[in-house]
Amino acid sequence: LLRAVARRHGPVALLHFDAHLDTWDTYFGAAYTHGTPFRRAVEEGVVDTSALSHVGIRGPLYGRKDLDDDEKMGFGIVTSADVLRRGVDEVADQLRQRIGDRPLYVSVDIDVLDPAHAPGTGTPEAGGLTSRELLEILRGLAGCRLVSADLVEVAPAYDHAEMTSVAASHTAYELTTLMARQIAGESTPE
Ligand SMILES: [Mn+2]
Known part of the structure; x- marks a missing residue:
């Protein structure tokens, strides 16, 4: 999806909701896994490294260099605790400022939510966002040029x-509603 939107729009701003960074180099020895997509995206130049943000981070680290590597790639981090302390309006304002008028890709790993709100996932982490917080941050992105999005890691079993x-x-x-507002407004989403 990121490759496809970059072909059409150029490198996109990325807003990544997740308990985990997903910027590891390899995961259990493999380069292409559910823990590595955003490092590959930076390497391939499909994301705009001046506007990369994680929201909801709280997961355990995989190695000592995880946070340093992530910062060097250009990511800013809003932790799950930051969302609690700052509140959704301030967080959404900061994210909107960072994104500006760039084409935006939003990736949601459902484990950004606390297991109390989303237990059906493969790597649950305590201390996550409520569904109310996630929905309100997304609503706070109205006006951003959302061009594509994904929602991953739902495990019905x-x-x-x-x-x-x-x-x-x-x-x-x-997410669909944000894209519909785009159609009603200006540019065409994927
Ligand atoms: Mn995750």
Whole structure:
């Protein structure tokens, strides 16, 4: 998806909601895994390194260099605790300023949410965002040039009472709504 949008729009701003950095070099010895996509994206030049942000980070680190490497790639980090302390309006304002009028790609790993809101995922981490916080930050991005998005890591086999499915489907709905506002406004999304 990132390769496709970069072909059309050039390098895109990236807003990545996740408990984990996903900028590792290799994961269990493999270069292309669910823990490495954004390092590959930086290497391939498909993202704009002046506007890369993670939101919701709190996961365990894989190695000593994880945070240094991530910063060198250009990422800014809004931790899960930052969202609690600063609040969704301030966080959304800061993200909008960083994104500016660049074409924007949003990636949501459902484990950005606390397992109380999204238990059905492969690598749950305690201390995450509420679904209310995630939805409100996304609504706060209205006006951004969202050109494409993904929502990953929903594992229905681990879900209970469709909690994760409800959180994921409503998140996808908000992302779609941001794109619909684009169509009503100016540019065409993917
Ligand atoms: Mn994750």
